[in-house]
Amino acid sequence: xxxxxxxxxxxxxxxxxxxxxxxxxxxxxxxxxxxxxxxxxxxxxxxxxxxxxxxxxxxxxxxxxxxxxxxxxxxxxxxxxxxxxxxxxxxxxxxxxxxxxxxxxxxxxxxxxx
Amino acid sequence: xxxxxxxxxxxxxxxxxxxxxxxxxxxxxxxxxxxxxxxxxxxxxxxxxxxxxxxxxxxxxxxxxxxxxxxxxxxxxxxxxxxxxxxxxxxxxxxxxxxxxxxxxxxxx
Numbered sequence: 001x002x003x004x005x006x007x008x009x010x011x012x013x014x015x016x017x018x019x020x021x022x023x024x025x026x027x028x029x030x031x032x033x034x035x036x037x038x039x040x041x042x043x044x045x046x047x048x049x050x051x052x053x054x055x056x057x058x059x060x061x062x063x064x065x066x067x068x069x070x071x072x073x074x075x076x077x078x079x080x081x082x083x084x085x086x087x088x089x090x091x092x093x094x095x096x097x098x099x100x101x102x103x104x105x106x107x108x109x110x111x112x113x114x
Numbered sequence: 115x116x117x118x119x120x121x122x123x124x125x126x127x128x129x130x131x132x133x134x135x136x137x138x139x140x141x142x143x144x145x146x147x148x149x150x151x152x153x154x155x156x157x158x159x160x161x162x163x164x165x166x167x168x169x170x171x172x173x174x175x176x177x178x179x180x181x182x183x184x185x186x187x188x189x190x191x192x193x194x195x196x197x198x199x200x201x202x203x204x205x206x207x208x209x210x211x212x213x214x215x216x217x218x219x220x221x222x223x
Contacts, residue, residue, distance in 0.1 A: 034211070043203060043213040043214055043216055044158075044203070044211075044213040045213075046211065049210065093158065095211075101207075102163075103211065105150075105157055105158040105160075106157055107156060108156065
């Protein structure tokens with residue numbers, strides 16, 4: 001089956017720094033990638049949708065200048081949390097879809113901002 | 115806006131028991147519905163995908179049903195095992211995924 005990886009799996013950073021999270025489709029071309037955020041004891045909430053070579057579409061309430069998404073190739077999307085603060089601490093999960101609408105989910109990245 | 119609710123929020127059962135997890139959604143115009151399991155601190159593992167034209171899907175001890183008209187889906191787990199302990203999420207798919215709030219399942223040996 002299709003495999004999606006995320007790197008890093010866990011990151012701890014100081015408040016005010018920026019953190020980049022990578023999402024890769026390992027064995028298929030991902031024309032669309034999705035970024036989700038999951039706070040403790042809550043479900044996943046879609047943050048943004050990105051199509052390769054296009055600007056990402058952000059969900060209401062998600063700051064595009066804070067959460068920078070780049071989908072420069074068909075196998076890689078990156079999410080950069082700029083000037084991270086403790087309230088940004090969360091579990092970030094990406095998913096990717098190719099020629100079909102099926103989404104394949106990555107293993108997630110745990111971000112802790114001190 | 116699509117809202118997805120899962121009941122119960124938490125469930126604890128003895129090993130071997132059969133159980134049912136519930137998922138309800140407000141907009142019946144869905145493409146598909148998918149059930150996932152999530153282990154603590156981990157990503158999602160897809161369990162079953164039900165297309166809108168289907169009424170149920172089965173995989174091993176798992177059976178998922180879908181009733182679009184009433185906005186409900188159930189996940190039936192037969193002969194539960196301690197390894198089934200996890201959070202179970204349902205997601206309705208209308209172009210994008212709308213996830214439910216999850217049911218945290220504990221199977222007691």
